[in-house]
Amino acid sequence: MNYDRFIAFIFYLCLTSSFSFQLKHSNTLVLTKSQTRLFCTNHADEIKELRESEKAAVNGRKLGLKEAGEELNKIWVMSLPFFREDKKAKVMLAAVIGLTLANSGVSVAFSYIGRDFWNALSLKDQEQFWVMLQKFFAALLAGVPITVFYKYEREKLALYWREWMTNRVMDIYYAEQTYYALEAEREIDNPDQRIADDVRYFTKVSLEFLITILTSLVDLFSFSLILYKIYPQLFLAIIAYAGFGTALTAKLGSPLVTLNVDQLQKEADFRYSLIRLRENSESIAFYRGESVELNEIQRRLKSSLDNFMEILKTQRNLEFFTVAYRYLIQVLPGFVVAPLYFKGSIELGVVSQSFGAFNHILGDLSIIINQFEKLSHFVAGIERLDSFLNRMAFDQGRYNPAQPTENAETSHILSKPIVDDMKKKYLRPTLNFPGIEVNMKHSAPLSIKNVTLATPGGSRVLVENLTFDLPKDGKLLVVGQSGAGKSSLLRAVAGLWGAGSGTIERPPLDQIFFLPQKPYCTLGTLRDQITYPHRKEGEPENEELLDLLVKVGLPNLAKLAGKGDEVQGLNSVKDWSAMLSLGEQQRLAFARLIYNEPKLGILDEATSALDLECERRMYELLVNIEGLSYLSVGHRPSLLQYHNMKLSLRSNGSADIHLLENIKHSDQVPSAMHL
Numbered sequence: 072m073n074y075d076r077f078i079a080f081i082f083y084l085c086l087t088s089s090f091s092f093q094l095k096h097s098n099t100l101v102l103t104k105s106q107t108r109l110f111c112t113n114h115a116d117e118i119k120e121l122r123e124s125e126k127a128a129v130n131g132r133k134l135g136l137k138e139a140g141e142e143l144n145k146i147w148v149m150s151l152p153f154f155r156e157d158k159k160a161k162v163m164l165a166a167v168i169g170l171t172l173a174n175s176g177v178s179v180a181f182s183y184i185g186r187d188f189w190n191a192l193s194l195k196d197q198e199q200f201w202v203m204l205q206k207f208f209a210a211l212l213a214g215v216p217i218t219v220f221y222k223y224e225r226e227k228l229a230l231y232w233r234e235w236m237t238n239r240v241m242d243i244y245y246a247e248q249t250y251y252a253l254e255a256e257r258e259i260d261n262p263d264q265r266i267a268d269d270v271r272y273f274t275k276v277s278l279e280f281l282i283t284i285l286t287s288l289v290d291l292f293s294f295s296l297i298l299y300k301i302y303p304q305l306f307l308a309i310i311a312y313a314g315f316g317t318a319l320t321a322k323l324g325s326p327l328v329t330l331n332v333d334q335l336q337k338e339a340d341f342r343y344s345l346i347r348l349r350e351n352s353e354s355i356a357f358y359r360g361e362s363v364e365l366n367e368i369q370r371r372l373k374s375s376l377d378n379f380m381e382i383l384k385t386q387r388n389l390e391f392f393t394v395a396y397r398y399l400i401q402v403l404p405g406f407v408v409a410p411l412y413f414k415g416s417i418e419l420g421v422v423s424q425s426f427g428a429f430n431h432i433l434g435d436l437s438i439i440i441n442q443f444e445k446l447s448h449f450v451a452g453i454e455r456l457d458s459f460l461n462r463m464a465f466d467q468g469r470y471n472p473a474q475p476t477e478n479a480e481t482s483h484i485l486s487k488p489i490v491d492d493m494k495k496k497y498l499r500p501t502l503n504f505p506g507i508e509v510n511m512k513h514s515a516p517l518s519i520k521n522v523t524l525a526t527p528g529g530s531r532v533l534v535e536n537l538t539f540d541l542p543k544d545g546k547l548l549v550v551g552q553s554g555a556g557k558s559s560l561l562r563a564v565a566g567l568w569g570a571g572s573g574t575i576e577r578p579p580l581d582q583i584f585f586l587p588q589k590p591y592c593t594l595g596t597l598r599d600q601i602t603y604p605h606r607k608e609g610e611p612e613n614e615e616l617l618d619l620l621v622k623v624g625l626p627n628l629a630k631l632a633g634k635g636d637e638v639q640g641l642n643s644v645k646d647w648s649a650m651l652s653l654g655e656q657q658r659l660a661f662a663r664l665i666y667n668e669p670k671l672g673i674l675d676e677a678t679s680a681l682d683l684e685c686e687r688r689m690y691e692l693l694v695n696i697e698g699l700s701y702l703s704v705g706h707r708p709s710l711l712q713y714h715n716m717k718l719s720l721r722s723n724g725s726a727d728i729h730l731l732e733n734i735k736h737s738d739q740v741p742s743a744m745h746l
Contacts, residue, residue: 074261092592127307146390152239153334155199157235160235166224167179167224168231170225171285172289174217174221174286175289177213180214181210182427187203187205189423228278233270236266236270236274237266237270240270240460243463244463250262253463257457259462261339261340264335264342265459268335269335276452281583289491304407305404305407306432308407312403315390316393316396320393323388323392324389324647327385328381328450328451329451330378331451332451332455333378334382335451337374337375341374344364345368348364357444403429404426404430408421410568454685498724505571507524507570507572507574508573508575509564509577510576512576513578516543516577517541517700518539518576518577519537519538519540520538521537522534522563522575523535523536523571524559524570525571526570533554533559533645534555534559541700541716542700543698545700546694546714546716547702547714547715547717548716548717548718548719549702549705549720550706550719551720555720557675557726558675558704561585561673561675561702561704565583565585577671578671579670583669584663584664584667584669584671584672584673585669585674585675586661587675588677588679589656590657590659592651592659594644595644596641596643597640597641598611600647600663601619601659601662602616602666602667603663604667607667611666619662620662622665623662623665623692624688625655625658632650645682652680653680654681657681658681664693665696670699671702672693673702674701676704676705678710679701686707690710693713715734716732716733717730717731717733719732
């Protein structure tokens with residue numbers, strides 16, 4: 072066994088020691104709702120297995136040895152990539168283990184110093200008393216730095232692990248547009264909490280338990296020898312006492328696992344409702360909907376508090392036993408060894424040492440009792456993090472619960488080869504959803520062949536057997552009633568809509584630019600708003616960006632943001648979504664499109680907040696860009712003059728009423744157009 076696997080094995084072994092009791096799965100389901108993408112129906116068996124296993128967990132199925140091993144394997148596969156791949160992590164873990172052993176040695180040394188100290192005091196041996204006092208302070212000078220650096224290095228390793236794992240999870244989350252798939256499916260609640268909180272808790276507590284178990288193993292070996300030499304019966308008594316306490320604690324506290332999972336979700340739901348209120352404050356104020364929103368927020372708060380009250384009740388019942396268990400420790404060693412002391416067989420220092428050794432060993436053997444509440448919370452976090460990773464892996468076709476991978480250690484989604492492969496596909500040319508095939512094509516901007524679009528789950532057909540080609544310099548306007556599938560068609564072109572069938576051929580994504588009805592303003596400077604998503608190499612000149620702002624009708628924006636200094640304004644950081652009106656954001660989006668120089672532009676109601684004059688100026692900018700083809704969705708008759716083709720979609724989706732026609736600008740609005 073090589074060094075890195077040995078380190079990882081030690082980590083796994085220590086964690087295994089702390090979880091060898093009956094567990095409950097969390098009731099956070101990996102798949103709990105009907106699929107929102109048609110391709111999921113092709114994996115019905117895998118999804119069924121996931122659902123059934125999670126349903127059994129929710130119903131409180133207790134785990135045997137086999138299931139407990141599967142639970143521990145989740146910790147193993149999530150932890151192994153870090154310690155196997157990162158050389159610094161191996162060094163830091165080795166240092167922490169070394170300091171842990173040294174810290175345990177300090178405890179043993181103080182045990183013997185304390186024994187001789189109390190013996191000298193009991194015998195009134197003044198000379199020996201001062202000698203032991205000097206030894207105590209010498210040991211203190213040596214032991215304090217060890218204990219301090221032991222804790223410091225442990226926390227530093229936990230921080231480094233969190234950084235590594237958070238970055239690795241975010242690489243997965245953003246690769247292949249997984250973040251969009253999770254949001255569309257709505258099957259994983261609060262991914263932000265899982266990345267920010269669950270990862271932090273997993274790394275911090277995993278390391279704490281690793282060190283706790285390692286310390287316990289060393290202490291157990293060291294102090295067991297001391298205790299066994301003093302009185303073998305005392306050693307047997309502590310084994311029986313700790314075994315009974317562990318079994319009863321696991322029995323009384325088992326509901327805490329499920330309750331802690333519920334609490335994590337309910338707290339996240341409550342926080343989300345507050346964020347949602349803040350983000351939609353203007354709309355709510357217009358509707359005067361404060362009372363409705365307040366009622367919903369209070370309902371979520373009450374749900375969280377009610378669940379926490381159940382946690383408190385369970386903890387109360389558990390502590391009736393654990394508190395009594397801890398108090399008995401104060402007299403149990405004395406009860407066993409007192410007869411020997413009264414007979415004069417042992418000295419007072421030995422009695423003191425037996426108390427210390429007994430408490431050390433009992434603490435080591437009672438880790439489940441002492442840490443059960445934290446363990447239950449830890450297991451809940453593991454379940455949420457594991458289901459989150461598995462869902463992302465499943466979305467990317469890298470995980471099949473019905474056919475587990477033989478070597479899960481190297482094929483886990485956190486492994487470097489897997490993540491590196493995904494990072495190459497941030498702007499992947501195709502998104503191969505079953506149903507609609509999306510391919511690259513350089514000869515023409517866009518080709519739609521026999522495309523059928525359905526609602527998620529396939530319950531309703533939106534568009535059926537649609538076929539058309541958008542030529543170079545083509546300008547297509549898509550019109551139709553609400554629900555006819557206009558926006559769904561744009562999502563299909565982007566590779567974001569897989570429910571349906573047919574073939575779409577279009578340029579690579581880095582040559583396509585989408586303008587939604589509500590533009591996205593990134594966190595950053597005004598310069599970042601124009602250049603987003605930063606596909607062009609090199610930094611643009613200030614004059615180029617200022618000229619773009621003038622072209623889109625925002626000549627004073629940089630000066631306003633920079634308090635009179637345009638260059639400073641380009642580099643200023645603002646909350647642009649709050650600062651700019653929707654119309655200003657739409658004009659800024661046109662500047663973004665012009666700067667990025669795509670071959671194909673796709674506009675979804677991109678001028679809905681602009682007056683007709685502003686709309687004319689924006690489209691004239693596009694018309695004058697050589698080599699640009701664009702496809703627009705809109706309802707205004709004024710849009711016809713900026714396009715040379717029109718596609719009319721009908722809400723019932725039948726192919727025989729989709730109408731594609733050329734627009735002659737000398738004519739009036741074509742009679743076939745239905746707005």
